[in-house]
Amino acid sequence: MKGKAVVKTGAMIALWAVVALFLLFPFYYAVVSSLREGSAIFEASLWPGDPTFDNYRAVMTDQPFAKNIFNSLIVAFSVVVLSLGLATFASYAFGRAKFKGRRLLLYTILGVSMFPQVAVLSGLFEIVRWFGLYNNLFSLVFSYMIFTLPFTVWVLTSFMRDLPVEIEEAAIMDGASSWTIVTRVFLPLLAPALVTTGLLAFIAAWNEFLFALSFTLTNEQRTVPVAIALITGASQYELPWGNIMAASVIVTVPLIVLVMFFQKKLVAGLTAGAVKG
C-alpha cells in the first residue's frame, strides 16, 4: 500500500515537471538567446555557453528602448489610477444602492468588455485627432479605459456587495455623506480588491498592442510591445534576434516578479468572475 502511494506521488511529480517544462521553456530559451552574441546565437544550444550582456547594452543604446519602457510605465500607471478611481465610485453605487436600470447598465458594461477593439478603431482615431492626441501617450491612457473599466467595475462591484451593511449604516446614522463613506469607510476595506484589480489593469495596459500600434507614430512615443514588434535589422530577413530576445526579457522580468509576489491575488481576481458568476 505504501509503495503504491510512493509510485503515485512520483508519477504526479513527473507530470508536474513536464507541465512546468512546457510552460517555462520558451522564456528560458529567450533568456539563453539573449545572452548569446554574434554567430553563437544561431547554434540553437540550450545553454548560454559564454554569456555576454552585449545584446542588453545594444538594445538600450541603439534605440530609445529606455524611453519606451518609461512610456509604458507612464501609460500603465495612469491607466491603473484612472480606472480604479472611476470604478471605485461606480462600484459603490452598483454594489450598495438599488436604482432603476442598474442591471441593464451592468450588462452593458460587461458587453463593452467583450468588444473587439478593432470595432472602435476608426471612431477612436477620429476622437484622438479631435483632441489632438495622435502620437501622444494620453491617447493610449484614454483608449485603454475601454478594456480596464469594465472588469474593474465588475470585480469591485462584487467585492463591494460582499462588505457588511452594518458599517455603512452606522456611518449614515452618524450623518456621514456618501463621499465620506466611500473614501473613509469603504476604501480601506476594499484595499485588497484594489490591489488585485490594479495589478490586472496594469498588466493589461502594459501588454496592449493594437491601440499602441495605431495611435503612435514615432519611436520616441512607442510603448514596449510596439517597440519590440518593430525592431528591425538590416533587412527583413536579418532580424537582430539577440536584441529582440534581450528586450523581451527586460519587459517580461518585472511581470514575472509581480506574478510571483501576487500569485494568490491575481488568481483570485482572474477567477472571481468565472467561479462566483
Place this chain on the structure above:
Amino acid sequence: MKKRSAIDAARARSAWLFIAPMLIVLALVAAWPLLRTIWFSMTNATLVDLTTYDFIWFDNFIVHAEGRWYGIFTDPQWLRALWNTLVFAAVSVSLELVLGVIVALIVNAALPGRGLMRAAMLVPWAIPTVVSAKIWQWMLNDQFGVVNAMLAGAGFIDGPVAWLGGSSLAMVSIIMVDVWKTTPFVALLVLAALQTLPKEIYEAAKVDGIHPVKVFFKVTLPLIRPALVVAVIFRLLDAMRMFDLVYVMTGSSEETMTLSVFARQALVSFQDVGYGSAASTGLFLIIALITVIYIMTLNPLGKEKAA
C-alpha cells in the same frame, strides 16, 4: 423598516452621481467610437481626411455594379479571414479546454509546492502577447530555430520545417502558440472550480470503489460545467478578435489573416476607413451575437434579484 428605506433613498440619490464619471468615459471611449465606426462603414471616408466623404449606404458590405459584386461579403480575402478566424477560434478553444482540464487535474494533486506551480502557470499568461509571439517566432525559425534543431536531433524530421512560411502549417503554429499561452489560464479557472468541490463526494466514491475515470465524468465534470462554460465564452470572444499574435508572427499573410488583421489593414495600411469600418462592423456583429446569447442564456448576475 423606516430606517432601511431612508438609507436606500440616500444611496439611490447619490448612485447616479457616482456612476456618471465612469459612464461618461465609457461613452466617449466605447459607445461613441462604435457608432462612428458603424457610420463610417456606410461611407467612403479615407484616413487622410475623415471629414469629407459620401454616404454610400451598404456598398462597402455588398453591392452589384457593372456586372460584378463588390463589398466585404463578396471579398475573397475577407471571407478567407472569416474562415481563418473561425478555424482559429474553434480549434484553439477546444484544445485549450481539454488540455486546461487535464492540467488542472494534474496540478490539483495535494503536493508541496502547489503555489509555485500556480505561479508557473501564470507566466505564459503574463508575458506580453507580442513578446510570446517574438519568442516563438525565433524558436520556430526554419534555419536557426530550436524547435527544428530538437526535432532533427530526435530524428523526427530530415530537413528544416518552415513553420511560419506561407502554408497551412502557419495556422497550426499560431494555434500552438495560443494554446501554450492560454491553456494555463483556462487551467487556473478550472482549478479554482475544482477547489470549491466538496471532498466528501470523492471519499464516498473511493469507499464505494468507483473507478476514478468514471468519477471524473459522472461527478467532477457536471460540477465544474458552469466554470467551463464561462471559460469557453470568454476564450471564444477573445479568439474571435485575435490580432497581436497573428500580426506579429505572420503579418498580413493570407493563410493566417484574421478579421481583426484584415480590418486594421484596410483601415490603416490602405487608409480606406469606409471599407475597414465595414469589416470591423462585420466582426462586431458576429461578436455581439455571441455576447447576447451568453448574457441571455447564462445570466452572469446570477440569482441576484432584479433591481
